[in-house]
Structure formats: C-alpha cells, structure tokens
Amino acid sequence: MALFEKQYMGVDYKILVTIGTTSWDDLMRYIDKTLGKKYKIFYQIADGNYVPNTGTSERFISNFQSFCGEFDIIITHAGAGTVYNLLESNSLLVVIPNVDRIDKHQLELADFIDRENLAAVAYCFEEIEEKIDDIIRGGSNFESYKKEEFFLIEDILALIQ
C-alpha cells in the first residue's frame, strides 16, 4: 500500500528511529515529544539514558536489515554503515547528522546524501516532521542509490608475501 493510501485509509505509519552504536538522547527526547504522538514509532536507543514514553524502544536490533523492511519510513543518524545499508535496501529515509559528536563525519555524509538526492536530510530536529510529511504526500522523488562495487581486492591480496 502506498504511503498516501495509508493516510487515506487511516492506517498508522510505522516509523523506525535508528542511531547505531552511539547514544543520542536529545533526538530521542525530541521525537518522543513530537512525532511519537502522531505515529507508531520504534526507537533504537543504543546505550542512551533517555527511554521514550511513546512507542517501543530497544537498545540494539539483531537482523537489522530484515527488521527495517517492516517500516514505512526510517529516521536515521548519518552514520555511514547504517545509511549505506539502508540505501542498498531501498528504504525511505530521513537522515539527520548527529552534530553532538566531536567528529563531524556525519555532516559530510549528510551533505552527500542531500546533494545526490538519495534521501531526505534534516539538518535540525525541527525539519524532521516536514521531511516526513513530504514523503507521505508523495512529494519526494529520490534517486536510486547506485554503488560502484569495490574493485581492488585482487590488488590488495597480491601484496601478500
């Protein structure tokens, strides 16, 4: 069923919030107090201290890729491992870089995703709901992620003495 059809039929959207292995309590708190009242949300909270009051929370998810297939939209931190796995499985994403970390790797990846129009990118919490509304209304046409597979493995193994 297409997302806008679900809205018409009054069927709840299922949204996953995932942040990988590094806690992000501020994001969880924000979504709990806003989107958590509107949608069915599953929170993957890692080792965070904040446990949302809405929806369902787990710290980590085994069989992550098959689990993600159950959700209409995934809100994800801009951790490359998570993002690339989700893009490869054609998930509908809202990517939000975690700028609370001291390294800013996530911003570079978020910019790349935004520039290539591979997913929605929210640069602050307040943009998340707007991006989700866009996706549900069918207003977002993302490009397919085309990956050039790693091709230097033989060159690497040729170095073995």
Add this chain to the structure above:
Amino acid sequence: MVLIIAGSGGHLEQARRLKVLIDSNINAKVILLTEDGQSNDANFDKVFSIPELRNKHSWIKTFFGLPNFFKNTLRTLMLIDSENVRLVISTGPGIAILPMIYYRLRSIPTVYIETWSKFSSLSLTGRILKYVVKLFIVQNKGLCGTFRKAVYGGRL
C-alpha cells in the same frame, strides 16, 4: 594470515564487507583487531580487541586515555604475533595507527582504506597513515586529489 584492523560501527561494517571479498578470492585465515565491545563478531576466524582510542564526546578524555591505549595495543600486538601475519588492512579509525606503524617497520604489507563517509577531505587517521602504509585506497572520487598516492577503489 590476513589481519584486518577496524573500530566499531561503520568501520567494522566495512571490515565485514572486506572479509567477504577476501573469502571469495583466497582461502586464508582472517583475524580482526577491533575495539572492546565488538569481540563477539563471528564473521572472523579470531578476534582481538583493545579499548577504543577516541572518546566520541570529549577530546580531553581521549588525550588522558593515550598511555593506557599504547600499553594495551602493544600487548595485543605481541599476542597476534604468533598468528603469522602476512598482510594488514585497516578501515580505520585511530586504533589502526600504532599497529600499522608496527607492521610497516616489520616490512609486512599494509593497506589503508579510507572510510566511506569522507568525500572531500581525509580523516585524521587517513592523514597520518598516508605516510605509513604501502597502499592507500579511497572510496569516494573526491578524495583522489588529497594525496598523490591515493588510489580510488570503489565502495565496500
């Protein structure tokens, strides 16, 4: 034996993908050196771990953790020595620096694959290891101009 050095999160995911490629090309033991907390990874023949170097929320805590980090790393490398390492590959991050220097000094081939999340500038680990490793590979074409010897290799 091939030694892969990778931290947690995306670095470890890249290492897992690398292991799949290695397995489809040669029949070799592949050992992982990673950060504490990742020791249960069943994808590898053996797993060694050391404490994470960098505190993701504080540079000060990272700095004061350095002496212990060096001590633990050297101790672990001595344990790995019994495994007959013939090739060392790292997908980062900083836990790879000391081991890569160690293996380069011992003339064992070293390869660094810059993380897939860098598009326009090298990571701190990349900026250090580009002077150390035998082969420096980038996964995004925008990084090719950052280092004369950087080789583009597609994405893991």
